[in-house]
Amino acid sequence: MTDQSLGQLGDGLLLATVVVYALAMLGYAGEQASRKARRAVTSVRASSQVLVGAGGPSVTLPAETVTVETPSRSGRFAVALTAFGWAVHVTSLVLRGFAAHRVPWGNMYEFSSAVALVAVTFFLVLVARGRVERALGAFVMLPVVLYLGLASSVLYTAAGPLVPALNSYWIKIHVAAAIMASGSFLLSGVVALLYLLRSRYDAQLTARRTPHFPVSLGAQLPTAPVLDRVSYSVIAFAFPVWTFAIIAGGIWAESAWGRYWGWDPKETWSFITWVLYAGYLHARATAGWKGKKAAWVAVAAAGALIVDYYVVNIFVVGLHSYA
Amino acid sequence: MTVRSEVPGDVKADEEAVRLTTQPKPVGLPRKGDLFGPLRIGWRQLTSMRTALLLLFLLALASVPGGFLPQRRINPLRVNQYIAQHPTAGPLMDRLRLFDVFSSPWFSAIYLLLFVSLVGCLIPRSRLHLKALTSKPPKVPRSIAKLPVNDRWETTDGVDDVLQQASTALRGWRVVRREHEISAEKGYLRETGNLVFHLSLILLLVGIALGAFRGFKATVLVKEGKGFSNTIISFDDVQPGRRFSASSLVPFSVHLDAFRATYGPDGKALTFDAAVHWAPLGGAEKTDDIRVNHPLDVGGAKTYLIGHGYAPHIIVKDTTGAVIDDQLVACLPQNAQFLSTCVIKEANTTGTQFGFRGVFTPTTVTDSTGHVGSSYPGLRNPVLTVAAFVGDLGVDPGTPQSVYNLDTSAMTPVDGGQAHALLPGQVFHLPGGASLTYVDTKQWATFQVTQDPGKGLALVASIGMVGGLMLSLFIRRRRLWVRVRAGGTDGAPTTVEVGGLARTDPERYALEFAALVRQLRPKALSTVVEE
Ligand code: HEM
Numbered sequence: 001m002t003d004q005s006l007g008q009l010g011d012g013l014l015l016a017t018v019v020v021y022a023l024a025m026l027g028y029a030g031e032q033a034s035r036k037a038r039r040a041v042t043s044v045r046a047s048s049q050v051l052v053g054a055g056g057p058s059v060t061l062p063a064e065t066v067t068v069e070t071p072s073r074s075g076r077f078a079v080a081l082t083a084f085g086w087a088v089h090v091t092s093l094v095l096r097g098f099a100a101h102r103v104p105w106g107n108m109y110e111f112s113s114a115v116a117l118v119a120v121t122f123f124l125v126l127v128a129r130g131r132v133e134r135a136l137g138a139f140v141m142l143p144v145v146l147y148l149g150l151a152s153s154v155l156y157t158a159a160g161p162l163v164p165a166l167n168s169y170w171i172k173i174h175v176a177a178a179i180m181a182s183g184s185f186l187l188s189g190v191v192a193l194l195y196l197l198r199s200r201y202d203a204q205l206t207a208r209r210t211p212h213f214p215v216s217l218g219a220q221l222p223t224a225p226v227l228d229r230v231s232y233s234v235i236a237f238a239f240p241v242w243t244f245a246i247i248a249g250g251i252w253a254e255s256a257w258g259r260y261w262g263w264d265p266k267e268t269w270s271f272i273t274w275v276l277y278a279g280y281l282h283a284r285a286t287a288g289w290k291g292k293k294a295a296w297v298a299v300a301a302a303g304a305l306i307v308d309y310y311v312v313n314i315f316v317v318g319l320h321s322y323a
Numbered sequence: 324m325t326v327r328s329e330v331p332g333d334v335k336a337d338e339e340a341v342r343l344t345t346q347p348k349p350v351g352l353p354r355k356g357d358l359f360g361p362l363r364i365g366w367r368q369l370t371s372m373r374t375a376l377l378l379l380f381l382l383a384l385a386s387v388p389g390g391f392l393p394q395r396r397i398n399p400l401r402v403n404q405y406i407a408q409h410p411t412a413g414p415l416m417d418r419l420r421l422f423d424v425f426s427s428p429w430f431s432a433i434y435l436l437l438f439v440s441l442v443g444c445l446i447p448r449s450r451l452h453l454k455a456l457t458s459k460p461p462k463v464p465r466s467i468a469k470l471p472v473n474d475r476w477e478t479t480d481g482v483d484d485v486l487q488q489a490s491t492a493l494r495g496w497r498v499v500r501r502e503h504e505i506s507a508e509k510g511y512l513r514e515t516g517n518l519v520f521h522l523s524l525i526l527l528l529v530g531i532a533l534g535a536f537r538g539f540k541a542t543v544l545v546k547e548g549k550g551f552s553n554t555i556i557s558f559d560d561v562q563p564g565r566r567f568s569a570s571s572l573v574p575f576s577v578h579l580d581a582f583r584a585t586y587g588p589d590g591k592a593l594t595f596d597a598a599v600h601w602a603p604l605g606g607a608e609k610t611d612d613i614r615v616n617h618p619l620d621v622g623g624a625k626t627y628l629i630g631h632g633y634a635p636h637i638i639v640k641d642t643t644g645a646v647i648d649d650q651l652v653a654c655l656p657q658n659a660q661f662l663s664t665c666v667i668k669e670a671n672t673t674g675t676q677f678g679f680r681g682v683f684t685p686t687t688v689t690d691s692t693g694h695v696g697s698s699y700p701g702l703r704n705p706v707l708t709v710a711a712f713v714g715d716l717g718v719d720p721g722t723p724q725s726v727y728n729l730d731t732s733a734m735t736p737v738d739g740g741q742a743h744a745l746l747p748g749q750v751f752h753l754p755g756g757a758s759l760t761y762v763d764t765k766q767w768a769t770f771q772v773t774q775d776p777g778k779g780l781a782l783v784a785s786i787g788m789v790g791g792l793m794l795s796l797f798i799r800r801r802r803l804w805v806r807v808r809a810g811g812t813d814g815a816p817t818t819v820e821v822g823g824l825a826r827t828d829p830e831r832y833a834l835e836f837a838a839l840v841r842q843l844r845p846k847a848l849s850t851v852v853e854e
Contacts, residue, residue, distance in 0.1 A: 160587070168616040233828075240792040247785040256616045258540070258627040258771045260778065261531075263425050264397060268390040272383045279379040286372040287349055304383070312390070 003099045007159030010095030010104075011152070013088050014113055018148045020085035021120070021141050027078025028137035032220045034074060079134050082124060082141070089117050099159040105175050108313055112151030116144050118183020122234060132230050133222050136194070143190055170252035177245035182305060184238035185277070188231045189302025192295040195227035199292055228291065231298055232284060239277050246270055269308035276301035333465055340461040341470075343800045343826040345448040345514055347371055369436070370443035378437040385433050389424035392416070396423065438528060445521055452514050459499040460506035463804040463822075470804075470822035471829055472836045476844050477816040482807045485819055485843075489805045492842045496803070505805040513826075516794025523787030530784055533777030536566040540774075546634045546651040546767040550578035550599075553624060553772055573624035573774065574604035582631055582766040586701045590660065597628050597768045613770070623774060630769035632656045632663055633683050635707050636762040639669055642755045647671060653767045654683040655727060660697040661685050665707070666729045667759070668716050676716045678729045679759060681709040682742075695744065707761045708744045711737040711753055801825035801832050803839065819844070 093113060097104035104110050123140050126132045201218025204211045211218060221227065249270070250260035261267060280297040283289035347370060368374060393401035402422045406413035420427035467473050478485065482503055489505050490498055496507040541558035543551045551557045553575050578600050585593045597613040603621060613619050619626040634651035641647045647669060654663035667679035686699035687706040695708050714734030718724060743751045745761040752758050803823040810816045821840055825832035 160589075160591075170616075229830075236796045240789055240796060243792055244789050247789065250785070251782075252616075254778070255618060256627075258618065258625060258629065258773045259775075260781065262397060263389055263394060265390050268386055272386045272390060275379055275383040275386070279376060279383065282372065282376045282379060285344075285346060286376050288373075289376065307390070 003101070003159065006095055007099035010092045010099060010159070011156075013092035013095065014148070014152050017085050017089040017092060018145055018152070020081055020088060021148070022145045024078045024081035024085060025138050025141035025145060027074050027081055028134065028141065031075035031078060032135060032138060075134055075137075078137055079124075079127060082120065082137065086117070086120055086124060089113070089120065093117065096159055103172050103175070105179060106171075107155075107157040108309070109151055109155040109157045111175070111179065111309070112147065112155060114179045115183045115186065116148050116151070118180050119187040120144060122184055122187050126230065126234075131233070132226065135220060136191075136222060139194055139217075139221070140187065140190060143186075147186075168252060168256065170248060170255070174245055174248035174252050177241050177248055181238040181242035181245055182309070184234050185242070185273075185302055185305050188234035188238065189299055189305075191227055191231040191234065192298035192302070194221055195224055195231055195295050196292060196299070197221065198224045198227055199295075228295070231295065235277060235280060235298060239281065242270075242274060242277065246274060265312045266308065269304060269312050273301055273304040273308055276304055336462055337464045340464045340802070340804075341824055343802065343824065345451040345455070345518075347444060347447070349373075366443060369440050370447075375437070375440050375444065378433060378440060381433050382437060385430050386424065388421045389430075392421055392424075394422060394424065396426070434528075438525065441521060441525060445518065445525075449518055452518060455514070456511055460497055460508035460802060462501065463504045463506060463806050467804060467806060467820045467822035470824050472824075472833050473820070473822035474840050474844075475818065475820045477810075477818050478844070479816055482809050482817055485807050485817060486805070488843055489821075492839055493803065503807045503809070507803045507805075508801070509803075510798045510800035512794045513798040513800045514795075516791045516796075516798065518791070519787055520791030520795055523784045523791055526784035526787065527781055530777040530779075530781030533780060534564070534775040535777075536564045537571070538564045538773070538775045538777065539567050539572065540771065542629065542769055542771045544630075544653055544767055544769045545577075545579045546653060547579055547581055547765045548651070550576055551770070552576035553621075558772070571774065571776075573622040575601060575606075575621045575624070576604075577601040577619065577626060577770070579768060580610075582768045584631060584700070584766075586699070590699050590701075592700070595628055595631060597631075597770075601626075623776075625773050627771045627773070628768055629771045632767050633661065633685060633702075633705075634765045634767045635665065635681075635683055635705075636765055637667060637707075638760040638762060639667070639677065640758050640760075642757050644756065651765050651767070652681075653726075654681070658697070659700065661700040662695075662697040664727075665709075666727055667709075668718070668726070668729065670716050670718045675713045676718075676734075677753070677757065678712040678714075678716055678731065678734055679709045680712070680729050680731075681707055683707050683764075685764075687744075702764060705764050706744050706746060708742045709751060709759065709761075710740055710742040711751065711759070713737060713753075799825055799827050799832065801835075803836070 093104045093110070096110055096113075100106065105114050119140070123137070127134045127137075197215065198218045198221045201211050201215050201221075202224055204215060222230075249267070253262070253267075254260040276297060280294055280301055283294040283297050347367075349371070393405050395402045405422075406417060409416075416422065420429070424430055464470065468475070480488075486500060486503070486505060490500070493505070493507045496509045497511075498505060498507045539562075541555075541561040543558045543560075545551055553572050555561055555569055555572070580598045580600060583594075583596045583598070587593050595615050598610070599613055599619070600608050600610045601619060601621070602608040611619055613626060613628045615628060618628075632654055633656075634653050636651050637648070638646055639648040648667075652665050652667055654665035656663045661684075663683040665679075665681040665683055667677075667681065669677040682695060683705070684695050684697040685701060685705050686697050686703040688696050688698045690696065695706060712729070712731050712734035714731075717730045717733055724730075737753060745751055745759075747761055747763045750758050750760045801823060802825075803821065806820045808818040808820075810818070821836075821843065823832065823836045
């Protein structure tokens with residue numbers, strides 16, 4: 001197969017990925033629709049069950065134990081579809097790599113695809129580990145589908161070689177770390193937004209008001225403390241990775257441009273993102289800042305990340321404008 | 324207000340037991356009669372979590388203009404352009420230092436305050452943590468049942484047996500036994516990591532400062548066949564740090580033998596390669612290739628390839644036919660296809676002086692109106708298009724003049740300013756017998772030499788940051804307590820109470836706790852279920 005047809009196959013598979021993810025999203029949504037009817041059935045999440053089994057110790061479980069409905073075929077099918085879409089997604093990136101004879105993250109199109117892959121991977125791991133309900137799936141897959149759709153239409157770039165400044169083994173390390181952190185950060189941003197939605201929903205219920213759309217979606221979501229914790233765990237994983245990505249970028253910049261830091265727009269926005277996430281971690285440890293305020297910080301930080309990737313690459317002139 | 328002394332000792336001990344961090348406590352009010360009270364409070368305020376948080380947000384906010392507006396240190400030309408395009412707002416923004424954000428007083432104030440806060444926060448935290456590292460886990464809280472995870476059961480085992488079993492089960496924990504109680508703790512490295520991280524931030528700042536004060540950066544344009552030495556005078560542009568001393572310049576010299584760039588079919592650059600030979604002062608010559616991502620490193624002074632362009636080889640003869648100039652002219656690229664502008668001055672002629680203004684195009688295309696352009700950055704069809712001027716170049720030995728600008732105010736254009744397109748080898752004949760020959764095309768490269776004595780420290784600090792963060796975010800600090808009550812002489816069973824507390828991820832700890840309890844209680848008589 002020629003490089004060109006290999007690249008085209010990869011592009012086609014990415015479109016297929018988007019379709020499969022969209023179907024999975026419908027599956028999750030279908031499960032939620034059927035779940036409404038069976039809301040009454042609740043039991044404690046599997047991993048916590050050991051704690052309350054006969055003869056086991058009495059453990060004051062955190063109040064926000066996840067509730068699992070009777071398994072729905074639609075939901076399990078959605079997870080299977082997500083996993084299948086994930087495999088297609090991985091294949092698409094690998095083919096890109098072969099087509100271009102390099103790592104498949106050399107331009108914004110490939111980059112976005114890889115970032116979305118990380119977010120989906122992380123989500124699947126969280127579901128498999130029982131740390132979050134798969135009900136979250138509809139809300140996670142929607143932005144993933146939109147993001148990938150946008151990436152493969154607006155940012156499309158055919159497979160090709162790299163400009164010399166990007167042609168270093170540090171690109172593999174720096175960019176791989178940046179992708180890993182970014183995918184996680186974007187996932188945590190979505191979860192933080194859902195947390196805010198769920199909090200608003202809870203507050204309206206407490207105030208005996210009837211939540212309207214979109215706040216009424218809160219009923220479909222995991223409880224606020226679960227969402228808060230998931231968002232935190234994802235950021236706690238991603239923050240050291242992001243720190244490392246920035247440092248690796250500095251090492252690369254040192255060998256490519258003769259300075260490890262120069263306040264290039266891209267560097268500046270990476271720094272802003274980093275400081276905001278440091279702020280988030282601080283906020284969670286500061287009295288009066290836990291909960292909703294911290295969640296807003298996580299959303300703002302994810303916003304800075306998006307500016308870093310898209311606004312800076314497209315609109316601001318700097319050394320990093322390689323797309 | 325002396326809240327603390329009113330707290331009964333055991334309540335205070337309980338507070339201590341559930342405290343798993345060296346995080347500063349929220350600031351209270353000054354004690355009455357404390358002269359330094361307001362100062363002390365001010366300092367406590369500055370080093371509080373809330374202030375640190377605020378300063379972090381301010382730091383992020385203050386960086387935003389630097390992320391959108393052109394910055395003078397990176398691109399002075401675009402700053403001037405921006406100011407010219409915004410005649411009212413531009414100068415005002417300039418006065419607010421919005422084009423020099425990262426060296427502005429307000430940006431410096433924020434990060435300096437943040438680091439003062441950091442130092443002030445780190446000292447007491449390190450002391451507290453050192454104390455925690457060298458002391459025993461705190462006493463068992465009075466009410467184990469109030470801990471987030473807890474359990475209680477009865478057993479026929481003796482008190483010592485139970486305590487023995489507990490000690491065995493708690494391998495890997497720091498365990499202390501006080502009479503019929505056990506306190507255990509694990510995950511001290513979390514706090515250690517956190518402190519290492521924050522300490523590394525300070526080290527990083529020191530490293531950056533060292534580079535800024537003691538460092539050196541300079542650029543030089545070198546044509547093929549020429550060279551430079553690492554001395555102040557041989558550079559075109561020098562940016563020394565404020566405390567830089569020329570004696571710290573590493574002595575060496577570099578000679579550019581050849582420069583080569585390759586391009587893909589779409590004109591995107593593929594590789595840049597400067598073949599050089601270089602020598603340390605008095606040392607033997609070596610050859611090397613300086614490429615992007617591959618600088619030349621001589622004793623800590625690094626030479627980078629940062630730019631390149633074309634340098635047509637020209638020969639100029641005067642009216643007598645004598646060669647008055649034979650040189651490579653560095654033409655400055657104006658676009659990605661390397662359409663470049665060139666200036667040639669012949670000041671050393673007797674009588675009238677010559678000046679040439681030219682456009683060099685490596686792959687030349689001519690549009691219908693006769694304008695030349697370049698369609699590809701590589702050398703496929705090079706043309707040097709020149710217009711000649713005669714008269715006074717305005718060269719005054721006293722004031723240096725840019726070699727890239729031609730002042731034609733006192734000159735008259737030859738042929739009415741008509742430009743002549745020359746292929747390699749072609750000659751432009753001037754009136755009176757003088758001539759300019761475009762021989763062939765060579766190239767030039769710009770090099771940047773940097774010396775940054777703070778770089779190593781910054782790297783060490785960075786490693787400390789990542790390592791510290793990983794410890795601090797992935798390790799869970801947790802405590803576990805066991806209290807055993809003897810059943811008395813009448814054969815009543817022994818009561819065991821176990822409780823625990825974790826600072827993060829209570830779910831994971833609940834699982835770990837349950838596993839530990841299962842090891843301890845196989846011989847339990849009955850379960851006393853707590854509400
Ligand atoms: C220079 C800017 C600073 C940055 C970038 C920064 C960053 C961070 C980060 C990323 C964490 C998260 C680590 C974790 O959760 O364990 C953290 C935690 C912490 N920081 Fe900072 N920090 C800074 C300044 C400060 C200052 C000035 C203080 C003093 C008040 C401080 C006190 C703390 C404390 C006590 C924690 C631990 C929070 C906890 O107990 O969970 N930091 N910091």
